[in-house]
Amino acid sequence: MTDAIAYLDPRSGATYPLDVPRWCGDDGAPLMLTPMPGIGRDAIRQEARSLWRYAAALPFLPEAPITMGEGCTPLVPRVFAGATALLKCEWLMPTGSFKDRGAAVMLSLLRAQGIGHVLEDSSGNGGAAIATYAAAGGMRAKILVPATTSPAKTVQSRAAGAEIELTPGSRQDCADEALRQGQARRDGIFYASHNWHPFFLQGTKTLAYELWEDLGFRAPDNIIVPCGAGSNVLGCGIGFSELLRAGGIDRLPRIFAAQPANCAPIARAFLGEAPAAPLPTMAEGTAIAEPIRLRECLGVLEQTEGGAVMLTEAEIAAAALDLARGGIYAEPTSAQAAAAFAKLLEAGTIRAGETSVVVLTGTGLKATPRFAELMGVAL
Amino acid sequence: MTDAIAYLDPRSGATYPLDVPRWCGDDGAPLMLTPMPGIGRDAIRQEARSLWRYAAALPFLPEAPITMGEGCTPLVPRVFAGATALLKCEWLMPTGSFKDRGAAVMLSLLRAQGIGHVLEDSSGNGGAAIATYAAAGGMRAKILVPATTSPAKTVQSRAAGAEIELTPGSRQDCADEALRQGQARRDGIFYASHNWHPFFLQGTKTLAYELWEDLGFRAPDNIIVPCGAGSNVLGCGIGFSELLRAGGIDRLPRIFAAQPANCAPIARAFLGEAPAAPLPTMAEGTAIAEPIRLRECLGVLEQTEGGAVMLTEAEIAAAALDLARGGIYAEPTSAQAAAAFAKLLEAGTIRAGETSVVVLTGTGLKATPRFAELMGVAL
Numbered sequence: 001m002t003d004a005i006a007y008l009d010p011r012s013g014a015t016y017p018l019d020v021p022r023w024c025g026d027d028g029a030p031l032m033l034t035p036m037p038g039i040g041r042d043a044i045r046q047e048a049r050s051l052w053r054y055a056a057a058l059p060f061l062p063e064a065p066i067t068m069g070e071g072c073t074p075l076v077p078r079v080f081a082g083a084t085a086l087l088k089c090e091w092l093m094p095t096g097s098f099k100d101r102g103a104a105v106m107l108s109l110l111r112a113q114g115i116g117h118v119l120e121d122s123s124g125n126g127g128a129a130i131a132t133y134a135a136a137g138g139m140r141a142k143i144l145v146p147a148t149t150s151p152a153k154t155v156q157s158r159a160a161g162a163e164i165e166l167t168p169g170s171r172q173d174c175a176d177e178a179l180r181q182g183q184a185r186r187d188g189i190f191y192a193s194h195n196w197h198p199f200f201l202q203g204t205k206t207l208a209y210e211l212w213e214d215l216g217f218r219a220p221d222n223i224i225v226p227c228g229a230g231s232n233v234l235g236c237g238i239g240f241s242e243l244l245r246a247g248g249i250d251r252l253p254r255i256f257a258a259q260p261a262n263c264a265p266i267a268r269a270f271l272g273e274a275p276a277a278p279l280p281t282m283a284e285g286t287a288i289a290e291p292i293r294l295r296e297c298l299g300v301l302e303q304t305e306g307g308a309v310m311l312t313e314a315e316i317a318a319a320a321l322d323l324a325r326g327g328i329y330a331e332p333t334s335a336q337a338a339a340a341f342a343k344l345l346e347a348g349t350i351r352a353g354e355t356s357v358v359v360l361t362g363t364g365l366k367a368t369p370r371f372a373e374l375m376g377v378a379l
Numbered sequence: 380m381t382d383a384i385a386y387l388d389p390r391s392g393a394t395y396p397l398d399v400p401r402w403c404g405d406d407g408a409p410l411m412l413t414p415m416p417g418i419g420r421d422a423i424r425q426e427a428r429s430l431w432r433y434a435a436a437l438p439f440l441p442e443a444p445i446t447m448g449e450g451c452t453p454l455v456p457r458v459f460a461g462a463t464a465l466l467k468c469e470w471l472m473p474t475g476s477f478k479d480r481g482a483a484v485m486l487s488l489l490r491a492q493g494i495g496h497v498l499e500d501s502s503g504n505g506g507a508a509i510a511t512y513a514a515a516g517g518m519r520a521k522i523l524v525p526a527t528t529s530p531a532k533t534v535q536s537r538a539a540g541a542e543i544e545l546t547p548g549s550r551q552d553c554a555d556e557a558l559r560q561g562q563a564r565r566d567g568i569f570y571a572s573h574n575w576h577p578f579f580l581q582g583t584k585t586l587a588y589e590l591w592e593d594l595g596f597r598a599p600d601n602i603i604v605p606c607g608a609g610s611n612v613l614g615c616g617i618g619f620s621e622l623l624r625a626g627g628i629d630r631l632p633r634i635f636a637a638q639p640a641n642c643a644p645i646a647r648a649f650l651g652e653a654p655a656a657p658l659p660t661m662a663e664g665t666a667i668a669e670p671i672r673l674r675e676c677l678g679v680l681e682q683t684e685g686g687a688v689m690l691t692e693a694e695i696a697a698a699a700l701d702l703a704r705g706g707i708y709a710e711p712t713s714a715q716a717a718a719a720f721a722k723l724l725e726a727g728t729i730r731a732g733e734t735s736v737v738v739l740t741g742t743g744l745k746a747t748p749r750f751a752e753l754m755g756v757a758l
Contacts, residue, residue: 049451068706069453069468072428076447089448092471095708096744136706152747152758159703159743159750324538327447327515329474364538365475365744368531371538379531 005059007031007198010296018059021113021190023182023197030292031198033059038242039209041217051101051206053213057242058105058202062112066137070100071206075214075357078326081342083352086220087323088211091330091363095132095156097125097285098204098361102194102231103133105203110192111137118142118192121178123149124285125362126194131157142189144181146174172289195229195292201238204231208239211357212248219249221354222306224337224344226361227257227266228286230297237300253357254350255306257297258340260316263287266297267308282370283316285333285362307349309340317374320364324371329364332374337361384438386410386577389675397438400492400569402561402576409671410577412438417621418588420596430480430585432592436621437484437581441491445516449479450585454593454736457705460721462731465599466702467590470709470742474535476664477583477740478508481573481610484582486512489571495519497571500557502528503664504741505573510541521568523560525553551668574608574671580617583610587618590736591627598628600733601685603716603723605740606636606645607665609676616679632736633729634685636676637719639695642666645676646687661749662695664712664741686728688719696753699743703750708743711753716740 007016009025010032016022018033025031036059043056051071055061076087090098107118107130116139120130123145134141143157147166154164167174175195182191194200212219219240225232236255243249259267260281265288268275278289291297301308311319319339320332337358344350364371372379385394388404389411395401397412404410415438422435430450434440455466469477486497486509495518499509502524513520522536526545533543546553554574561570573579591598598619604611615634622628638646639660644667647654657668670676680687690698698721699714716737723729743750751758 050453066706068455069471072451074429074448074473089473092448092473094453094468094471094706096742132706132708134706135704150758151751151756155747155751155754155756155758156708156743158754158756159700159708160706161704321538325514325540327445327473327511327513327539329511329535329538363475363744364535365742368534372530372534375534375537377530377534377537379529379534 004034005036006034008034019113021110021115023191023193030196032296033198033202036242038246038248040246040248044213051104051203051210054206054209057205057209058109060109062108065108066104066111066133068094068136070094070104071210076328078328080322080338081345083345085338085341085356085358087328088357088359089328090207090359090361091334095125095128096363096366097129098207098232099125099129099194100133101206102200102203103129105206106192106197106199107133107137107139109199109202110190111139115190115192116140117187117189119144119178119182119189120193121145121174122194123153128156130192130194131160131162134162135160144174144178146171194231201231201234204235205239205242207232208236208243212243215355217248219243219251219253220357222254222256222350222356223359224256224258224340224356225359226283226286226333226337227259227297228288229291230257230266230293232359232361233257233297233300234293237304252304255300255304256340256344257301257308258336259286259308259310260336261310261312263289264310265289266291266294267310269294270298270301270308282313283333283336285331286336309343311336311339315339320371321374324364328360330360331362331364331367332370334360334362383413384415385413387413398492400489400494402570402572409575411675412577412581414624415621417625417627419625419627423592430483430582430589433585433588436584436588437488439488441487444487445483445490445512447473447515449473449483450589455707457707459701459717460724462724464717464720464735464737466707467736467738468707469586469738469740470713474504474507474511475742475745476504476508477586477611478504478573479512480585481579481582482508482512484585485571485576485578486516486518488578488581489569490516490518494569494571496566496568498523498557498561498568499572500524500553501573502532507535509571509573510536510539513541514539523553523557525550573610580610580613583614584618586611587615587622591622594734596627598622598630598632599736601633601635601729601735602738603635603637603719603735604738605662605665605712605716606638606676607667608670609636609645609672611738611740612636612676612679613672616683631683634679634683635719635723636680636687637715638665638687638689639715640689640691642668643689644668645670645673646689648673649677649680649687661692662712662715664710665715688722690715690718694718699750700753703743707739709739710741710743710746711749713739713741
């Protein structure tokens with residue numbers, strides 16, 4: 001373990017030693033890690049066909065990573081809105097979403113620090129990834145979900161043996177209850193939230209290293225990412241900053257956050273629009289009304305001279321069907337990144353000749369009822 | 380195109396030129412291709428992170444393969460029934476199943492031969508793969524499914540823009556209707572059946588090359604495969620035979636076919652048991668009552684000194700949950716290969732110290748209702 005790396009509260013500057021497990025500051029603030037030096041191409045473990053190729057970039061190396069081949073996802077060129085986008089198919093992961101990057105790294109590091117029982121709140125891709133990687137690592141997992149969650153949404157986590165606790169009230173009430181239980185550390189359970197724990201971002205940052213290698217050790221010009229709590233925005237921000245620091249690239253790619261207009265706190269803040277009450281959206285994975293690292297997400301968009309795009313439900317639906325008609329079966333949450341690519345092109349913010357990566361985060365197989373609805377098929 | 384390669388009826392010895400598209404012999408017999416020389420490791424295209432690494436092993440090279448990163452799936456070691464199995468996670472494919480190997484290769488080759496409109500019959504993984512790769516290749520697809528098929532099963536194919544035709548009667552009636560339409564070639568449509576066309580097996584044979592490379596250019600001792608129509612049994616048979624011919628390996632791995640006891644025509648024939656009327660099984664993907672290449676499948680099991688295993692519904696269910704509890708979320712059809720691994724170990728047919736690959740063919744995300752039922756969760 002590198003002694004210099006510590007937990008960092010980026011707002012107060014407070015640091016905490018890395019080897020004592022924690023998921024927030026003493027005052028409850030969300031944490032990042034202190035900046036790391038990054039790695040060059042010689043440090044890539046050529047024999048690993050997974051994100052563990054970039055293990056040398058992690059804050060420390062667990063002896064036995066929990067791995068099921070996550071990462072090394074396809075980068076597929078597709079003409080969309082008249083220009084070529086490179087679709088990064090992040091749903092080709094063990095649990096069907098990009099969250100596996102974060103879950104594999106976070107739980108591997110936590111297990112190496114002695115954690116054996118984890119708490120999470122999510123009925124979506126995050127919960128499935130935590131439940132599944134906990135199972136793969138021989139750890140216990142408890143997942144809190146709102147009592148109103150459709151039972152179909154928790155089957156994957158239940159199959160992995162996770163304890164599912166139904167909480168009364170809204171999704172926010174559920175998150176609040178998870179925070180309470182996490183703070184209490186009842187029965188030694190550790191709050192390994194995909195939204196809170198900085199190790200999760202150490203997993204999503206491997207996307208930056210992977211894109212860099214995919215492109216022959218160059219950064220793309222633009223990366224367009226579906227954005228809810230912002231773990232891909234932040235992961236790319238951290239990863240490409242490390243690559244810049246290590247001399248692997250000479251400028252940062254522009255990072256763009258795609259959000260549903262119905263729930264777009266980060267995009268609204270970036271674009272200078274007044275906050276608005278969230279409305280339901282088919283881009284469920286990005287329906288995060290109060291992202292805990294909103295300020296840090298804005299920082300990445302500003303620092304990289306990227307931006308934010310808000311998509312209507314009709315634009316998201318059209319993009320999901322367009323992608324599917326070309327053989328790319330990604331969930332609507334993902335498709336908004338493709339819709340944003342089209343809007344950024346149209347606005348002249350990005351151009352057709354540039355290298356633009358569109359990150360598709362989740363599989364369409366988790367959105368069967370939604371696709372049926374979009375096509376007018378009764379289930 | 381290598382002139383020497385031709386379509387071959389392995390029973391009569393009749394051959395047909397490869398450059399005239401066809402899917403059966405003049406007498407309606409299923410076809411293979413004449414044996415090919417295979418490739419060595421120098422012929423692997425190192426820059427491709429997909430099955431197109433092994434493109435030099437195909438009967439001819441299409442100028443523009445239809446590809447979305449299929450292949451290069453993870454090989455994950457897991458202790459199961461007290462011994463280590465190497466789980467080949469073939470569901471980490473664009474449509475969620477191993478059928479993408481066959482669909483990508485078959486449709487790429489057919490498109491290069493001028494085919495633009497394909498016919499298929501399958502409401503399962505095969506249909507989804509054909510529909511999706513046709514969409515990816517700008518080809519039209521028509522998929523026949525029994526009228527009784529749950530609408531949820533065809534959402535993925537519909538989203539890819541395929542025409543879905545409901546046929547009256549049983550699954551066999553549907554296959555018969557597809558044969559009729561395929562023979563008629565009405566409107567120039569071509570029967571690109573994943574069960575019939577020998578190019579499909581040229582795709583599944585890449586699994587053999589990939590396992591060989593995964594294992595440091597060695598063959599495993601044993602490969603255990605869920606078996607319905609047998610495209611993985613035959614693909615592995617073809618691929619490893621080519622590797623033997625090319626000098627890449629010095630002996631064939633033993634290939635074992637796992638079938639549900641409720642529908643096990645190949646296993647029954649291999650084990651010398653009397654045919655039995657098929658019963659429903661949760662291993663839906665392998666519920667093929669009349670596999671058209673039964674004889675050729677038996678040939679592979681015999682030639683490789685492998686075997687066949689029949690699994691009860693209880694064994695399949697237990698294996699599916701066991702895998703899931705270890706983080707491997709594969710559909711029950713796949714799980715029977717893990718169950719077969721345990722039975723082969725117990726019987727002493729294979730041993731703990733050997734290198735045994737268990738092929739997991741489809742994602743658990745397509746089997747949500749089944750997993751819910753196994754766990755007693757009401758949806």
